[in-house]
Amino acid sequence: MNTPFDVTGVTIRTPRLILRPFREGDLEDFYAYARVDGVGQMAGWTPHRSMEESREILAMFMREKKTFALEYEGKVVGSLGVEHYNEGHYPELAGLKGREIGYVLSKDYWGRGLMTEAVRAVIGYLFDEIGLDFIMVGHFDHNSRSRRVIEKCGFQYVKTTDFETHFGTVEKSLDYILYHPERSDHHADA
Numbered sequence: 001m002n003t004p005f006d007v008t009g010v011t012i013r014t015p016r017l018i019l020r021p022f023r024e025g026d027l028e029d030f031y032a033y034a035r036v037d038g039v040g041q042m043a044g045w046t047p048h049r050s051m052e053e054s055r056e057i058l059a060m061f062m063r064e065k066k067t068f069a070l071e072y073e074g075k076v077v078g079s080l081g082v083e084h085y086n087e088g089h090y091p092e093l094a095g096l097k098g099r100e101i102g103y104v105l106s107k108d109y110w111g112r113g114l115m116t117e118a119v120r121a122v123i124g125y126l127f128d129e130i131g132l133d134f135i136m137v138g139h140f141d142h143n144s145r146s147r148r149v150i151e152k153c154g155f156q157y158v159k160t161t162d163f164e165t166h167f168g169t170v171e172k173s174l175d176y177i178l179y180h181p182e183r184s185d186h187h188a189d190a
């Protein structure tokens with residue numbers, strides 16, 4: 001069952017990052033990484049074609065209140081959304097509280113461990129503050145960078161599903177789950 005989540009007023013600090021709600025002043029930083037070829041495609045969306053397109057998506061982030069901006073050295077370099085997981089694909093989780101995360105990082109910052117740091121911080125927040133029983137995450141079969149983040153954070157592979165992208169293709173998505181460590185009675189291998 002998807003549990004309500006609202007990023008309003010939430011700030012998570014890690015050794016190198018500040019995770020916080022997006023604000024209008026983030027537009028230039030957001031557009032700078034969202035327009036780069038090869039970034040959005042890994043998450044199922046095309047590169048932004050204009051500042052106006054980024055402005056509309058930024059407004060959506062602010063309206064929906066479920067996406068963290070990842071601030072590194074005073075600049076927004078990515079995002080991490082706390083999304084609804086597909087309840088239809090996972091009827092066995094109906095009695096548990098959960099969400100799915102999705103993330104994007106500026107190509108200029110790949111390979112530094114920043115996303116692993118951000119994901120671990122959000123996992124802690126969602127388990128300890130929101131009280132989730134589980135967190136889902138997925139990656140396209142060709143996205144090895146995302147897979148490494150997922151594995152480093154302790155998620156376990158569940159199954160492969162079809163994911164319809166924003167540009168009309170269907171990708172194979174490898175889905176993973178992480179159960180709250182103190183609620184391990186729900187663990188698949190328990």
